[in-house]
Amino acid sequence: MKILFFIIVVLATTTTVNFGKSTPHFLSDDLINFINSKNTTWKAGRNFNINTSDFLTKRISNILPRKEIKHTLPTKIHSVDLEAIPEFFDAREAWPECASVIGDIKDQGACVAGWAFAAVGTIGDRICIHSNATIQMNLSAIDLMTCSNECNYGCTGGLLVEGWYYWSTVGIVTGGKYGTNDGCKPYSIEPCDHYDSETCGIGYAPDCVKVCDEGSSLEYESDLKTGAPYYVVQSEVQMQTEIMTNGPIASSFKVYEDFFLYESGVYQQVTGRYFRREAAKLIGWGVENGVPYWLAVNSWNENWGENGYFRILRGSNECEIETEPLAGIPKF
Template identity: 30%
Template sequence: MSYRTVVKKYYCPFLGSSAQILLVILVIFILLSQSLVDSNSFEMLSRDNGHGGLNLSNGRRSQKNANSRNRAVNNEGKCLYDEETYDIGTGFKINCNLCICQDKEFKCKSRVCLIRPEIIKEINNSNKGWKASNYSDFWGLTLAEGKKYKLGTLHISSSLLRTHNVGLTLGENEILEESFDSRKKWGPYINPIRNQLNCSSSWAISAADVAGDRSGIIGLRKGLTTLSPQYLISCNKGRGKQKGCQGGHIDIGKDTECRNKKSPSISENVDCLKNQSHFLKFTPPYKVSKNERSIRIEILLNGPVQATMVVRQDLFVYKSGIYTCPKVEEMAKNSESSAKNAPNSNYHSVRILGWGQLDTSPYTKYWIVANSWGQQWGESGTFRIVRGHNECEIENCIIGIWPSKNNI
């Protein structure tokens, strides 16, 4: 409809010329406003449709979309993505993969990321008995980086595996409890969850915390005994193949540990401070029989134990429930084998605090395990894992340690 037609249609002979002019101006204003609204609506619709495969559920860009939505915005080779312009050589990161603008299009790396939304979705939509979640601390790391920084236990030495097992026994008529938690029995003496950050120090943290727990349990010090894993990281490098924040063996060899009343730092670049007044002495670590009942008796009578386990990629996204190790075919499907050449082994050291059982079926029996990835991870820093089936090799090598009689 033209403005001339509008004027003719709304022409009123009984109105004066001034009134007619005002009416024409009003009609023109209404038409222009409607045209602007239509234009904006079309622009918004175009933007919404332009997202294609963009992952809006977690607020992060989808790498699949990076190549389909990028295009040159001028002849200088710049790239456009998600309504942002990028110069040649600049770009953005999609999870653990960097996308760089190179002559009118983006080139993205295709590394295996530690956190993969499709794995989280698959776990939560299945009947595995546990649930998964995304963690901001892990987002942006590759699987290889996760294994490099978040684990840290080197392969168990053959000499330790050959060590004579210690197995405690109970009376003939004594029946083990169906559930037990060290935190409930010895609450004030059990150390809280730590965060190893980007230091492969699970071997040192689990050893220091087991020793600290047991020192408190026997009354060696009043209240909580917090020992410093930093001492092992900084001072134990000279022994064999100990590598500090690059990993270490759980058979630490030393009979002393540095006591630290403050929350100890976890870092590669901390000097070894040997102040004898802050030392506690411990007997050499001993190996507990890997029989499930023997492990339970050891924890019941003496306190938490140190354990090693093989870590698979899905453990990083564990949120709650009873964890089970993925089968070989599941790992192959999730491309975990592509990161098998990570700098460190897949072994991790943890602290077993107790056990429990949901019902009478075999795979609802579990260990209660303290991890070292912070309290925001898992069940307030802990996880439950199937008990009695050597899940992820967690029952292969159980270690205990006692304070020495030489302590003052």
């Protein structure tokens, strides 16, 4: 087993409110009540036990800095028809035969695997969409996490863009949820009950083994799935056009303390320290009470947020969600 020890440095506190001499614990009822008292565009609630360690919560949202990326990022530019972009769009409704794939909520457990789930989830969605729903499969997050040389940091974080690079150059095998026999290499980190700090331990990723799990009838090399070169889509309308045309996209964003408390509504940062980055699938958009949002799929299980989903402010690059969205086209 690969046990990696590391120190996460939390940046200096930069909040939008001054609490005075003592700042409430970021999982406390005081902070929940404060956020809800602001009557902002979203509601805060309890997703994590207040005794959950800082170490654990930092493990959950820790995607490595953009500056470490070694590969160039080609930009795809669509010819945009503004009149063709609807006010509401949901990829599950646009491709109903792939809805169960697109809307599936994963559980990364106590492991920094959001970047991997965002990458393989988006790729899996697009395999279904571009095969006209004739191919429906889960790609293995654990294979990507452990076998990519450029983003092989186990449970301590990863590079979203390097995940796409690995898919386009080497390939990723199939693999479903923890405890299943789905595919070549199902996820090996057990689910985590965020409400129970005693049962939610720290996850460790295994070493890279380019062999399918025992009991699988698949062969690793022949199970590898690859895609055309990945690309970036930048700007709100480019992102919308890409999603409408080719399916969900993956994007990283800044995670602040208040994001852990998100329960419903359209998230925008209200208060709290910056932790680091997370990644998610963007599957659509809409408007609520005049507030535009992106519809996103997280991998913190169905007990978090809006049954595993969240909505985040659209059009103003909230938490840098619109800075560098990634996509690619599968090969068959």
